[in-house]
Amino acid sequence: MRDLDAQVAAAESAQPRFAGAGAGLDRRGFLALGGSSALFCTLAATGSVGRDPKETARAVASADKAAAKVRRPRRIALDPRDRDKYPTPQPQPGGQAREYWIEARSLMWDWAPSGRDEWMGAPVPQKKRKRLFRAFVYQLFSPGFAEPIARPSIPGPTLHADVGDTLVVHVRNGDTHFNQAITMHPHGVRYTPDYDGSFFGPFTRVGGFIAPGEEFTYTWEATPDSVGVWPYHDHGPNHTLNTFRGLFGAIVIREKGVKRPDVEEIVWFHSFGPEVSGQNRVLHCINGYAYAGNTPTFRAKVGQDVAFHVIGGNNDFHTFHIHGHRWRDQGGVNYTDTPTLGPFETITARFTEDNPGRWMYHCHVMSHQDAGMTGWYIVDPA
Structure with missing residues (x-):
């Protein structure tokens, strides 16, 4: 693992000022650009630019262009005495x-590779x-980024730890298409400002900007109050759009010595x-597919102990239903x-x-x- 001071030094020397692609931007120009990017991303993510495909494409292209021009803020790390407050x-x-070694990369994705909806026994609306x-997407690699050890997936790799552990997550921006900085921002775990993984404009810390190739x-x-299942996602300059493109995953934290379920699944409801x-x-998708x-x-x-961890991954509210099953609610009192x-x-x-049997699981918001947003759950006899 690289020392944090070395990472800070590399970050400070890589981009010493706000800069645009091929030409400098002063601070006022950067802030105007950042505001434009945020505006386009917000419009796109909320669906308010979805009625006209050409308008949508233009808005997304503008957001991507703006994000690609964002460079590392000059004061990405504050005074060294301030850094001393936040030891690793x-x-x-x-x-x-x-x-974990995880690379962010872009690729072409097919949201319905079978070409069919098995529930209705009909083809999906579009050809391949x-x-x-x-x-x-985030993709799992072997130590030192030697080679990929899992296929690209939506969601990305699930990170596991027990209370008392640390999660040491090496993230590489391997994208060559969008040409944008990315990050990895966690929920549920404890971290210092340097490891927040969030772009904050001129207040960005060292972990809030991973440029392409970095x-x-x-x-x-993993503290006692981290026990549970939590999301992680991109929080870089174009975080809304890139999270909705697939830069998200899950973290599972357990109490030490607690038995793991026999079957444990991460289920992302997203779009x-x-x-x-x-x-x-x-x-409306489940784990990247519709x-x-x-x-x-x-x-x-x-007879198996089964756990489905369901995460809402877009702007909507969802409900999770499995035909033929019920379980204790989050309070452990009532069934749901x-x-x-x-x-x-x-x-x-x-x-x-x-x-036992073939069961459907799905979001019970009917339009979703x-x-x-439907799938199969098959239970075999013991």
């Missing part, structure tokens, strides 16, 4: 450093050529809007089968499996269900 955290006694769009190492603490997919409508047969098919056996979750909120459905 170490594992607690009995804990360990859990290391029109289904493809450019996504932005790497940064985040260190986060690809027109600003991302190029479609003339919103695609419609049963494309979305994940989960499996379990009777259709709990509600909001943007970047997590709920967990945990139960002992006792009902019918626009692709």
